[in-house]
Amino acid sequence: MVRGINKTDIFIDDQDRVNFLQRLGENIIETKSSVYAWVLMSNHVHILFKSGQKGISTVMRKLLTWYAIYFNRRHKRTGHLFENRYKSILCEEDRYLLALIRYIHLNPIRAGIVRDVETLNTYPWSGHSAVMGKSKCQWMDTEYVLAQFGTKKKAARKAYRRFIEEGLNIKYGTELTGGGLIRSLGGWSQVLSMRRKGQKGEFDERILGEGDFVHNILEEVEEKEIRQLKIHFSGKSITDIIKEECKKRQVSVKELKGGSRRNKVSQTRALIAYKSIEELGLSTAEIARHLGVATSTVTRAIARGEKLNNA
Structure with a gap:
């Protein structure tokens, strides 16, 4: 789940929603992930997916970084768009998959955006309409969802809809207990x-x-x-990583921290950011302080550093 900072809206109009979904779909396909449920609300988003080769952090980092830049440019605003980072919950598929799908897809009804399941069937900003065959969402694995309700598509859709309707009689969120759904921490x-x-x-x-x-x-x-x-415990710090990478790539520490955009400097900065997270477990804020850049720059640098490190 990702929420707008101070619970402010992250979607102003349908163009924002379309662009967000388009980029989400591209990232899902690129990383070979599988989406089972999603919903766009005015100030937050829920997505249920099984991460592919790159993991959830890669998908979300690329999506949220791109969208924040797009949103700020389009709406002529500055500053952070999202509240901290996204909040994620690791789900035991067999036990909780269907409950999470229902929980996510019922959001528009519980929020009073749509009045009933019949209206939800054609609501465009939720994966429910795709499962019901009322809209197309090529990057969503609707086949897998329906397979949980039967082998024949028509009968499976009826069973799925009945399952969704039954959720309206269950106290909000009570299905999602056990093993630890209280709230997501910082990481x-x-x-x-x-x-x-x-x-x-x-x-x-x-x-x-x-x-x-x-x-x-x-x-x-x-x-x-x-x-x-x-x-x-070996005593290695981010200062050591900075010195090592600068020496290896013949870049001065002064230039590195001076905000230079020279390609060699940017590559060095990216590798330092990536190794600081992988080897030391530092936060993006800590890395940003040591490199003298914004946290958003570090987020992009980590993605680039991962590619350089694995090349």
Whole structure:
């Protein structure tokens, strides 16, 4: 979920919505991800998807960076558009997939934007209409959603619609409990910090699933944390990374922090940003302070640095 800063609108008109969806679709196809549900509200967006080769961070970073630049230019505004970063919840597919689809697709009715499911069937700013066959959304995996309700499309759509309607009689959000849907924290570093302090067991605000699922996911994440901790205890810092990369690429630290846009300098900055996040687990704000640039610049640099590092 992504929300406008101070809950301000992130869509002014239908052109904004169309452009957002077009870019979302391009990113989903490019990263070979699968979308099962989505809805655009005035000041926030919900998307349920299975990330592909690049992971959720790549999809969302590219989408939100592009859209913020587009929105500010089109509407002649400056400053941040989104509230911090996006909020994500890791979902155990078998248990919670359908509940999340229903939760997301019922948003327009619960918000009073449309009056009933019949109207929702043709509402263009939700994936529900695509599942019902009333609109086309080539990048949404409607076939997978319908397959959860039957093998024949017509019967599956009827069963899906009945499932959506039944959700109107369920207290908002009560399906999405267990394993930890309270609210999303600021990032994996926050979750891991809490785990180290013993504040949570097999229960985590960013993971929606049963205890074993949560445990297994945290074990996977902690492998990355262990690598980062080894680097941390070795005494390596972002200052060391800056010196290493500048020496390797024959770029002066002064030029690097001076905002130079020379290609070699930009590449060096990108690699430093990427390695600082991967090896040290630093936030974009911390990296920005050390490089003397804006956090939005760091976000773009990380994506570029990843490509350069893997080239």
